[in-house]
Amino acid sequence: xxxxxxxxxxxxxxxxxxxxxxxxxxxxxxxxxxxxxxxxxxxxxxxxxxxxxxxxxxxxxxxxxxxxxxxxxxxxxxxxxxxxxxxxxxxxxxxxxxxxxxxxxxxxxxxxxxxxxxxxxxxxxxxxxxxxxxxxxxxxxxxxxxxxxxxxxxxxxxxxxxxxxxxxxxxxxxxxxxxxxxxxxxxxxxxxxxxxxxxxxxxxxxxxxxxxxxxxxxxxxxxxxxxxxxxxxxxxxxxxxxxxxxxxxxxxxxxxxxxxx
Numbered sequence: 194x195x196x197x198x199x200x201x202x203x204x205x206x207x208x209x210x211x212x213x214x215x216x217x218x219x220x221x222x223x224x225x226x227x228x229x230x231x232x233x234x235x236x237x238x239x240x241x242x243x244x245x246x247x248x249x250x251x252x253x254x255x256x257x258x259x260x261x262x263x264x265x266x267x268x269x270x271x272x273x274x275x276x277x278x279x280x281x282x283x284x285x286x287x288x289x290x291x292x293x294x295x296x297x298x299x300x301x302x303x304x305x306x307x308x309x310x311x312x313x314x315x316x317x318x319x320x321x322x323x324x325x326x327x328x329x330x331x332x333x334x335x336x337x338x339x340x341x342x343x344x345x346x347x348x349x350x351x352x353x354x355x356x357x358x359x360x361x362x363x364x365x366x367x368x369x370x371x372x373x374x375x376x377x378x379x380x381x382x383x384x385x386x387x388x389x390x391x392x393x394x395x396x397x398x399x400x401x402x403x404x405x406x407x408x409x410x411x412x413x414x415x416x417x418x419x420x421x422x423x424x425x426x427x428x429x430x431x432x433x434x435x436x437x438x439x440x441x442x443x444x445x446x447x448x449x450x451x452x453x454x
Contacts, residue, residue, distance in 0.1 A: 358383025
């Protein structure tokens with residue numbers, strides 16, 4: 194099966210040998226390359242076509258820092274990524290720009306286009322994974338709370354609810370693994386702490402992220418949980434908007450971790 198084409202926005206100088214080399218290699222790697230000038234209006238017009246901007250800018254131009262700040266805002270607000278092409282003379286200057294922290298990669302000319310293509314393919318894969326609809330396993334012995342969670346989350350996620358730690362273990366042994374587990378602490382038979390220990394001790398489930406969603410907030414319980422490094426800790430008293438924001442930020446971090454790798 195042919196890999197679906199991905200769109201890449203290339204910001205650079207027109208009719209430049211680097212521009213042509215970039216377009217040719219990325220086209221071979223399965224990208225549709227849209228080349229645009231270093232202009233905020235052009236970027237804004239095309240920003241919905243891609244998750245990734247590859248920028249070969251004139252870093253001596255006074256407009257460059259404005260464009261960089263605009264791209265950094267897009268990366269932050271719309272979960273996009275930018276990669277930069279620089280030369281040795283401007284590398285240090287670019288790294289001093291605060292907006293450069295949003296760059297997934299900074300390439301120094303001359304470019305190894307095979308490395309660039311491989312990096313951008315991996316970055317596109319990370320964005321595809323972020324866009325994929327996720328499955329959440331919610332573990333809580335309160336069936337009314339499970340109904341509320343399903344009502345709040347089903348528009349954005351596939352939600353599976355189970356009413357005990359034992360049922361959670363059984364589900365994980367016989368079904369495709371979820372992308373995230375929202376786990377209560379106080380439950381009969383296996384409490385949240387026991388479930389987390391089992392998950393971490395079992396190779397097939399050890400990498401499933403866990404966020405505790407619980408009413409327990411006493412210091413002893415929290416410290417006991419934190420020792421096993423869950424991926425988050427939320428109280429049941431949080432509002433729907435707070436929960437959705439926390440979940441979105443959690444999944445966005447997958448791209449951020451790629452940027453920082």
